[in-house]
Structure formats: structure tokens, C-alpha cells
Amino acid sequence: MAEVEKILTSRIGTKSSSDIDSAMQNGAYEALIKALTKMTPEQVLNEVKTANLKGRGGAGFPAGIKLSFLPKDKKSIKYLVCNADESEPGTFKDRLLIENDPHRILEGIIIAAYAVNATSGFIYIRGEMASGAKILEKAISQAYERHFLGKNIMGSGLDFDIYLVRGAGAYICGEETALMNSIEGKRGEPRTKPPFPANYGVYGKPSNVNNVETYANIPTIIEKGGSWYSKIGSQDTPGTRLFGLSGHIKKPGIYELKSNVTLRELIYDFGGGILGDKKLKAVIPGGSSVPVLKADEINVTMDIQGLKKVGSMPGSGGVIVLNETVCIVKALLNLITFYERESCGQCTPCREGTHFLRLLIENIEKGEGVEGDCEKILSICKNIMGRTICPLGDAAVMPVESFIKKFRDEFEFHIKEKRCLPETFKMTTIFSE
Amino acid sequence: MTKSSNELLSDREFLRKIEKLKKLYPEEKSALLAMLHLCQSEMGYISLEIQEFIAKELKLSPAHIKGVVTFYEMFFDKPKGRNLIQVCRTLPCMLAGGEILFEHISTKLGIKEGQTTSDGKWTLMTVECLACCDKGPAIMINDTLYTRVSPREFDEIIKDYR
Amino acid sequence: MALVWIDGKEIVVEKNETLLQAALREGIYIPYYCYHPSLSIVGQCRMCLVKIEGMPKLMTACNTYVPELPKEKKIDGKYDMKVYTRTEEVKEARRGILEFLLLNHPLDCPICDQAGECQLQIYSYEYGNARSDFRFEKLHFPKRVELGEHIVYDAERCIKCTRCIRFCNEITKTQELTLIDRGANTYVDTFEGKKLNNPYSVCTVDICPVGALTFKEFRFKERVWFLQGSNSVCPECSRNCAIRVDTYKGEIMRIVPRFNPEVNNYFMCDFGRLLSERIKNKELRNSPAIKENGAFKVKSEKEFYTTLLSKITRKYNSNEVSVILSGRMTNEEIEAYKVFSLIVFGEVVGEFLYVTGDEDKILIKKEKRANYFGAKTLKMKFTKENEDVTHLIKNKKLVVIIRENVFKGKKEEDIKKNAPSLETVVTFDTFFTETAQLSDFYVPLAGWFEMEGTVINFNGQLQKISKCITPPKGRKPFYDVVSTVLTILKDMDTSDFKSEKTKEIESIKKVLEEFKNREVMNKGFYPWFKEVKNAIPEIKNLSLKDLTSFGIFLKESGNG
């Protein structure tokens, strides 16, 4: 079992951890003070680069490199954006940080602001997280009171404000350019790229978007050094990650682990095994948008290299476990319905394609599928994949393609027999005795 | 919670909040979602009059406001029940028993998805993943999140609502 | 500037130009829907996918710019990009997009106005069996929605390309339209009670690539493939928007803007377009007539002009005459008028009505007569801005009016009051207007769409109008009237003028002498066009061919 390292959750569980006093008793803002007083912006940026911190929002892009895409000058307006839209099915790690240690997030953002001379920051929190928004609001005002935000922060010459924006129910607003449109009071439709946010972001100004968890890593990197951080756990995704276990698992929840933990360890050692003591059927290892794995594909590490071996990706770290009582057609119908409902509708393949896919899969599920449906589904996938403005199109296709390819027999069974596999007649739930 | 458009537009406190929101962000237009949230919490939905009012306040076209209101799932342009129940329908919650819970709620209240009880007390909707999948099935009633909700617990929870 | 290889052809792509723009410029065909040259680029329809060498995915040509590569990185030693637009992969992708677009489309081409000019229909023929084996219930959307006074919207036919929305946001900046809802439920709508009624609203119909937006006044009128199109310009203001007039069996069915980058780009205002409706059911006469005992009597051309000329030629002092002219006259008509005036009055007299109205920053100009600037270029005189006609006719004995309805809303008594001594009113105009009815002599003229001519816009752009429909014989352009007059005069006994002043008879003879050998005696547009060329040094060597599409720019004309 991989050794447990606590970077992100070290303060969580302590008394009133979201309050600034108690957080500061446990080290909050020490890294910021260190950065402001002992380091130049270049040094700070270099530490983040050296740490090889990978984005935790899903795509895993190196955070230091992305920050360095921003123009270097001191004068122009530059925005830092913290993506707290957390809406990827199976993902609930940012909520943990927001509700329990908001100052770690703020500290990370302010350090990043110092590194790149950013003028202000936005935290975009999904609309449904009403209590999280209140906690963040309070944390922000406490940070202002302590002069960690505002003009000439701690006498360093850095001026930096943070604005909180509440979303209003749209998964697509987690996509960084849709998020920026939403901040601007528009429909959350992704923008075509180029131009990239580093040149043309919020209100057309250079902007950098990172996930909550990504920012939350920065204080520790500054505190302990980038090279220390880069050596923790997996080489391709150093540091720890907040893995979320959900679905048919005995001990669901968030686990902070190094990403060289294997999926098997995660499920059986940390998660306590499969709910209902049934056989494992499938696992979605990184939020609903990554390809699904079969039960025999879990002996891999949870980093980029490991999951690549079985054709999947670490994504957002949300691990969804399905036991043998799950009808795979129904599970896929659930997911494709999600993407159909969440497509912004701008581009043809995603708008029409997700709808078409849902119809076909729903039909199979209802026992009305016809021969050739699986092929039709795969050909629609081909016409969506890589042909859309934003990655939501791909995100919808990846589960569909992988479900069909890996569980083709079960789909064909539905089409031929017009019913579910017998073992899926009664699905395990937390209400099953 | 359910003021009329006219009441709202002559409510000093409300107008003061709107003014404050206008100044909250580097650019006024960023306040749009916040204003819509505010209006909805006051009225229960966002009426056409209010949409026009906000359009004027932010110097946006009414069509723009309409586009935004209809885009985001949390905004309603028509009246709904006094309380909104949103049941998470996404895979992790479904695996936890979300469908059983939804069926229970639907039977208990006698309404289907998208419907409002005849006394105007409840509107029932489904919602996508609420980011608490480890604690499914999850539901939201208005702004409050409830997790690991069993049918029996649901019956208890709703006793607190009027 | 970059060098791009497309399907074996080398093309140059400018720095601020997209691949699609460059390809279209070079006649390389890439299908597209959401791109429109006058609107922002959104890359939403995904129809313009092409294969770019070195890229793992197909790319949308409409938002791909081509950066110049350093020398050592050039492909094949010289190209900055290699593009394939006709590979199987590309064709398959286009077929895929079409299949998606047709999923919820009602496929009602037989009753659709757009049939024949629908990009969905055109591409579907091309890519064949794109219509899928779709066995599901289609999504239903609002149909026959009156988005505006002239615009009907069918959301089921809409492909959500957002061209119409961008037009209202970017060109008119009126922002009536928005997408509503999201995902597959998305469609175009207005805010309740705020219709799409901006002064350019019907342009949305022109730019809609499918039959989702239709022009109410044209709905179900005629299948587009039966229409015959002629080039002209809009007569309603000094912008002179280039237009195409679509006719069917000699009747005007609709007016649509015609691309002219120097004048109006792709657009025109609704007011101009709706001229086709305004000219319907107006009273027309087809032969010249003289009022006798309060009623008009049709006369033969010869009799009419002999009577008219002997009545007005050199009969009055110039302060007893008022000639009211119109910027609706083409350059050729103006030149012809000069000759007419020399003969009848011994000098070029008359004033053009300077009629103005609202103007905007888009197309609509202040001067409400198309050829205001032509008349200026030809050095004609003008009244004061919107001057009242009562001034102009005060104490006059003879009033001649060409192409203006100056007595609109006036009664005979009003006129008498202002000009008690008025003896003769002569009107030349297309329609049998109030003014025509109050006249003693009425000559019907060919209408704007019934004749050839040239006009000059506010900016100095000289364009040509053409005979979109053929008028009955009796209605002619004013220049043909003058040619007729010259011919008749030639054979006339000068004593018919009943003028005592032999000096003047001599002068008429001189004018006639001068024109005897000029081609204008033969009637028709071209000889008068030559007269116009003679009058404007800048276009001395212009040939008609130079005027075929966009016209030419005159430095010395227009507002500068």
C-alpha cells in the first residue's frame, strides 16, 4: 500500500479549519509570506515549474508552464482564474477544499499572482455550491482584513483582488473559455481557440485558468521547494492527488494519495472493496469523461503512464466503481444523457451528435435496438471526436466508445434479447441490505 | 421569496443591492449572474419585467438576458413551486440508489419530473452531479444540500418546509 | 503572407486572412455555413473541416490562419502549410456534419421558399445519402414564428449557425436576437415584445444559409429557379445599394442586395427592399395626355409634343418659369434635360429638389434621391433643403416637373392661391401621381427598373441600372422623350412656336443643327451615356464594360 502523504488535506479535520485564525495556526499564508519577502516573482514561478505540478482539472497540463505563457510585463491587466466549477460526474474533491480549507486555495492563487504580476483574480464556483460560496466569501474578506489581499499586500508592492463569481448550473462552464464567457455575463459557450486565454482571456485580457486543487498545491511547493515536490510519487504527476471514490464501493470518499497508487489498491485497500461484496464489473478512473476500464484492467498506477496502458486517463481523479449488478447499457445511457443535457449547443457535432447517441442508446436500453446500432453508435462517435469547438464533444464520446468496445456483448445481448443480463435485474444500492 | 415584479422593483433594499452588485466586479456585466441569482431568490423566478430591468441596469439587450436565463439550469423564467427539489440523477448517485429515491419522492408528492404540486409547495426536478458523489443519493432543496438521503429521511426532511 | 499548397494548387494567404477566405478567393471550394465575410468568425457549424498536414485532427478552415514558417521548417522547402480538401476523410466528415444537421430537420424542401438557394439542399445533393436512417421522433421546434414584421422563422429548419444573431449584434447593433436554451434544444428567438424590426431586418433572410428565415412579402410567391435576376441599384437614397431585381413574367417579385464592397457590401435597408411592394398597384398611364375641359385626353406622340412645344417654347421670361427636377433622374436623363431646356428656354434652367431625411451609420444616407450626387457632378442647381413647393411656384406662369410628386397632398385651390397667374403645368413622371393629375400636360416615363442609366452615389461611385422589366411603349426614359422632341422639332414649322422673336428661332435652329448629326436623335441609352461621358472629364474613356459589377469610383464626385 502506498504511503499516505498529506499536502492538501493536512489542515482538514482540525477545528474550524476554514477560519483564517485556525488555518494560520496550522501554517496558512506562511508560504505566501515567504514568497513575498524572500523570493522574486521569477523564483516563485521557477519553483512551480520545477515542481512539475500538473493541472488537476482534467487535462493535466503543467501549471508552471501555463503560468509562464502570460505576458511578463508589470503594467498590463492580467487575470488569474480559479476554476471551482466542479461538475464532472464522480468528482467532488474541490468541494472538500473549498468547504474545509479555503485559505489554502486563496494562498495558492495569491502566490501565483505574485509570480506573474497578475492584477486580479476570479474564483468561479458552481452555482449549486451555495454554502461553499459563502465560505469562500468569508475567507476572502478575512484575507483582505489580514492584508493578504488588496493594495500593496504585506508591503510587497503587489496589488491583487479576488472576485467571487457564482455559476448557475452548467457543466460546460467548467471549460475554461466558457467559464470566461460566463464571468463576462454571457451564455456559457466555449470560445474557439486560438486565441488562447494567455493572450485573450477574461474581457479579452491575458488570463490563466487553473483548477482549485492545482492552486492548492502551490503553498506547499513554495514552502518545501519545487524539487522536493517533483520527487513525490509518480514522475508524470508528482505530488499527491485527491482521489474521489464513489459508486459501488464500501468506503466512498476523498483519499489524498500519491498517483503511483494502483487502481486496485485504491479500490480494495483504501475503498474497502466492492459494495454488496459483488464482483467488480467496471471502473471509470478519472471522472465520467475518461474511457471505462474492465475489472481486469485495474492493476495500473493512477498516473498518466499507468492509465495510458489500459487506454484511459487520470482526468479529474474521480473513480466511479460499478459492480456486476449494473446494467452497462443503463449506465451508459445515464452518462450520455448527462452530456446531451450539458452540451452548450454551439457546434453541430456535439449538439446533434450527443442527442443522436442518447436516442440510440436509450432505444437499446428500452429493448428496441436493432442490429447495427452498435456500429451506428461508433460511427457517430467518429463524427464527433476531434470535430468540436471544445473538448465536451470528446468527453461525451470517450465513455460511449469505450463502453461499446469493452462491453459489446452486453449491448448485443440487449439488442437481440430485448432485456438486461439476468445478474443486473436488481442493482446494488446503499439501500440494499 | 415570491414577490411580484412590481413589488420587487419598488423595493428600496433590492435596488440598493442591485447598485452594489453593479460595482462589485471590474466590469459591470460580470454582475449579471449575481443579479439573476438575487432576483430569483426574491421572486422564485425571473419575470420578463425583471429581465428587462436588469437589461437596462447593465446596458445589455433584453434578448441577451433571455439567452442567459434560458442557458443556465438554475434560472427559471416561469414561476415554480415555493420549494424546488432537485434530485441528482447522474451515475454515482444512480449507483447509490438515486432512482429509488426519486421514485419515492415522485410518489410521495404525486408529481413527475418538471411538475409542481397543486398547492404550489413543491417543484420536482432532476439535476446533474452535485459534486458529492461519495454521499449519494444527493438532493438539493432550494439552496440546501442533503446527502445519503433515504426515502425515510426524505419524509423527515420535508417536514421542515412550508 | 504565407504560401499554401491546397490540393496541388499554390495559393498565397495574407496574414490577416483565413484559410477559407483565401481558398474562396482562389475559387477552391470548401463548404461552409456559419462563416460570413461581413460577420465575426465563430467556427460553429464545423462544415469547413479540412485536412492540414501534420495536424492529428481535421481543422476548420474558417478560423485557421497561416503563420509563416522559418525557412528551414517550410514544407517541401517552400510551403507554410499543406491542405487537403477532398480526401475521403474530409468528405466523410462533411457527410457526418450534414447528417447531424438533417437529424431534426423536417426535410420539407417541396414547400420551402429557400429551395433552390438552400446551402443544406445543395451540399446534400453533393455529398449524397447524407440523410440518415433516422428512425426516431424528431425534436419539434416553433414553426412560422413572426420574428419581425417582415420575417418568419422556422426553428425546425434552423441550423443554429448564428449568422442572423451576429448580424443584429455586429452590423445593426440592435441585438434583437439570441439563442435560447442550450444543447439540442437551442433555437433563435427574440425577447417578448421586442421584435426583429430594425431597418435592415430582412438582411437576416439573405444571410440565412437555409430556409429558416423567410421574407414574409416573398413567402410562397414563386420558386426561385423561375426568377430572372437583373442588376440595378436602389433608388431610395444616395447610398445607391447594389441590388438584384428578381422578376417573373415581367413582374417584380423581390429586390435583394447585391454584393458591392465599394457601396453596400452584402446588405441593403428594408425600406429600399420594400420598394417592390410600394410600387404595386400604383396608377400608371401609358401615353402622354393633355387636359381638355378638366379631363385628360390621350394624344398621339406627334400631336402631343407639337401642342406642348408650341405652348411652352420661348413663351415665357425666365422669372415666369419654374422647372422642378429630381435626383431620381439618371445622369443620362439629366444630360438630355439640358438639351431640352436649351431648346425650350434658351438656357439650362431648373432646380433639383434637395430632399433629405434620416441617415444612419450603416447604409442609409441623408439625401433621399439616388442621383443627388450625379446631378451635382453634372453641375445642376438645387433648391434649399426640403424647400416647400409653394415657394418654387410663386407667381410663376409655367411649371415643369420631372419625376417629383410636388403637389402631393395639395389641392388645386392651394396652387392657384400661390400662383394665380399660373397658365400651364407639365409633369413627367412614372406614376400618375397627384401632381400628374393636377397638370395640363402629362408624360408617363419609364420607371427606375424599366430603363438603362447611370447614377453616382454619395461617395462618388458610378453604377449602372438596367432594364429589369420592359415598360409599355408609351412610357420612356426622359432621354428618349428628349430624343423624340428633337426629332419632332426637326420636322416642325418654326412658325408653330408663335414666337415673335426671330432671334430665338434662330437659336433653336442652332441647337437642332448641333444635335442633328449626334446619335441622340436615334434614341436609346447609349448615345446619352456618351453625352454624360463628355460632361464628366474623369470618365471620358469609360466603357460600359467597366460598369458591369461594382461600378467605378469618381474622385471628383460625392462627398469626398
Ligand SMILES: Cc1cc2nc3c(=O)[nH]c(=O)nc-3n(C[C@H](O)[C@H](O)[C@H](O)COP(=O)(O)O)c2cc1C
Ligand atoms: C466540458 C469541460 C468541463 C470542465 N470542467 C472543469 C471543472 O469543473 N473544473 C476544472 O477545474 N476544470 C474543468 N475543465 C478543464 C478546464 O477547461 C481547464 O482545463 C482547467 O480548469 C485548467 O486547470 P488545470 O490546468 O489546473 O487543470 C473542464 C473541461 C471541459 C472540456
Ligand code: SF4
Ligand atoms: S463541443 Fe459541445 S459543449 Fe463544446 S462548444 Fe461544441 S456544442 Fe458546446
Ligand code: SF4
Ligand atoms: S435562422 Fe438561419 S441564419 Fe439564423 S441561426 Fe438559423 S440557420 Fe442560421
Ligand code: FES
Ligand atoms: S452523481 Fe450525484 S453528486 Fe455526483
Ligand code: FES
Ligand atoms: S464555416 Fe467553419 S465552422 Fe462554420
